[in-house]
Amino acid sequence: MSLAAVMPPQVGQKPDPGMRPVISFHGVSKTYPNGTEAIRDVDLAIYQGDFCFVVGASGSGKTTLVRLLIREEVASTGRIFVDGQETTRMTRRRLPRLRRKFGIVFQDYKLLPKLTVAQNVAFALQVTRPGQRHLKQKVEETLWIVGLEDKLDTFPDELSGGEQQRVAIARALVHRPRIFLADEPTGNLDPDTSWGIVQLLLQINHRGTTVLMATHNREIVDLCRRRVIAIDSGRVVRDEAEGGYLREGEATI
Numbered sequence: 001m002s003l004a005a006v007m008p009p010q011v012g013q014k015p016d017p018g019m020r021p022v023i024s025f026h027g028v029s030k031t032y033p034n035g036t037e038a039i040r041d042v043d044l045a046i047y048q049g050d051f052c053f054v055v056g057a058s059g060s061g062k063t064t065l066v067r068l069l070i071r072e073e074v075a076s077t078g079r080i081f082v083d084g085q086e087t088t089r090m091t092r093r094r095l096p097r098l099r100r101k102f103g104i105v106f107q108d109y110k111l112l113p114k115l116t117v118a119q120n121v122a123f124a125l126q127v128t129r130p131g132q133r134h135l136k137q138k139v140e141e142t143l144w145i146v147g148l149e150d151k152l153d154t155f156p157d158e159l160s161g162g163e164q165q166r167v168a169i170a171r172a173l174v175h176r177p178r179i180f181l182a183d184e185p186t187g188n189l190d191p192d193t194s195w196g197i198v199q200l201l202l203q204i205n206h207r208g209t210t211v212l213m214a215t216h217n218r219e220i221v222d223l224c225r226r227r228v229i230a231i232d233s234g235r236v237v238r239d240e241a242e243g244g245y246l247r248e249g250e251a252t253i
Contacts, residue, residue, distance in 0.1 A: 019047065019048075020084060021045040021046055021047055021081070022046060022047060022048045022050075022082070022083055022178060022179060022210050023044065023045075023046040023069065023080075023081070023082055023179065023210070023212075024044065024045050024046070024080070024081045025042045025043055025044040025068075025078065025079075025080055026043060026078055026079045026080075026081075027041055027042075027043060027077065027078040027079070028041070028042045028043075028068065028075045028077070028078030028079070028080055029041055029042070029075065029076050029077045029078055029234075030064055030068060030073060030075055030076050030234075031076045037234055038061050038064040038234055039061045039064050039065060039068065039075075039234045040061075040233070040234040040235050041078075041235065042065070042078070042234075042235070042236055043236070044229065044236065044239070046210060046212070047210075048178070048208070048210055049205070049208055049209075049210060050210050050211070050212075050227060051201075051202065051205045051210075051211045051213075051224075051226045051227065052211070052212050052213070052226065052227045052228070052229055053213050053214075053215055053221045053224070053226060053227070053228045053229070053243075053245075054212060054213065054214040054215070054229045054231065055214075055215060055216070055221060055228060055229070055230050055231070055245055056230055056231035056232055057232070060231045060232055060233065060234070061231045061233070061234040061235075062183075062214045062231055063183065063214070064234075065214075065231065066181055066183055066212075066214065068080060069082070069087075069102075069181070070098070070099055070102055070104070070181070071087050071090060071095055071098060071099075074088065075088050082098060082101060082179070083101055083178060085098070100175060100177070101177055101178045101179055102177050102178075102179050102180070102181055103169075103172030103173050103175070103177035103179070103180045103181070103209075104172055104180075104181045104182075104183070105165070105168045105169055105172050105180075105181070105182050105183070105185050106168075106183050106184070106185070107183065107184040107185065107187035107188055108188070109156070109161075109164040109165055109167065109168040110168065111156040111164060111167055111168060111171075112156075113155070113156050113157060114155075115155075115156075116152065116153050116154060116155055117143065117148060117151045117152055117153070117154050117155075117156070117159070117167050117170075118139050118140075118143070118152040118153065120156070120167055120171055121139045121142060121143060121167065121170045121171045121174050122135055122136075122139045122174075123171075124171040124172070124174055124175070125138060125139070125174045125175055138174055139152075139174060140152070142170045142173055142174040143170050145170070145173065145203075145204075146166040146167070146169050146170045146173070146200060147166060147200075148163065148166055148167065148170065151163065151167075160193075161188055161189055161193065162189055162193035162196060162197065165185060165186075165188075165189065165193075165197055166197070166200065168185075169185075169197075169200060169201075169204075173204065177209065178209065178210060179209070179210045179211075179212070180201070180204055180205075180209050180210065180211045180212070181212050181213075182201060182211065182212070182213040182214070182215075183214045184214055184215060184216065185197055185201070185213065185215075186198065186215065186217055186220065187216070191219070194217060194220060195220065195223075198213075198220050198224065201213060202224070217245075218245035218246070221243075221244060221245040222244045222245055225242045225243070225244070226242065226243075227239070227240065227241050227242070227243065228240050228243030228244065228245070230247075
């Protein structure tokens with residue numbers, strides 16, 4: 001498949017007829033019991049194959065947006081759809097199936113220290129899809145994608161930070177999710193290693209997976225020039241195709 005076949009429509013362009021968002025927020029707000037309004041009147045449409053950076057200051061609402069998406073939080077008002085299904089009214093019994101649509105990585109790698117690289121990745125697949133056939137083959141293929149095919153029997157404490165993050169990505173990728181969420185995945189890494197992780201996420205995106213990456217890394221956002229969704233005080237204040245970390249003339253986020 002050519003790269004052009006999986007590139008997302010640009011913001012402001014009309015999607016192909018019949019194309020629906022893989023993620024959509026309609027007037028979504030989230031207010032916590034203490035009165036804090038974390039998200040306010042958010043409207044978003046993200047299509048299959050999009051690569052989106054979500055940027056904003058600490059406390060702007062980025063993490064709440066992610067938690068609402070995977071139903072770890074419930075919206076106070078508004079409606080959220082994932083892959084055509086409304087999640088805001090979804091029963092707890094249906095949540096595991098919803099969450100299998102996602103692969104998620106965080107700033108901290110959350111690897112199991114007593115399991116090898118291959119076992120960490122296999123464990124994730126065993127939990128999400130018990131009884132999966134060809135488990136060993138799927139694990140090996142996924143570790144090849146992230147460039148760790150020679151580390152199957154290595155333990156996490158024998159790896160560099162960048163390698164540990166690649167294992168975390170493999171673990172999130174092994175069940176072939178439709179949507180990949182990366183919450184500050186380069187926060188603990190040096191610039192060269194960070195760029196390697198972002199290149200890997202771009203490769204995953206080129207395979208057709210929708211990617212949302214929340215980040216404070218201005219250099220990476222400016223280099224990639226992909227879609228940028230900026231959040232300030234719980235509101236989406238900018239949604240720009242091929243954007244930079246800041247809008248021209250902005251001082252900081």
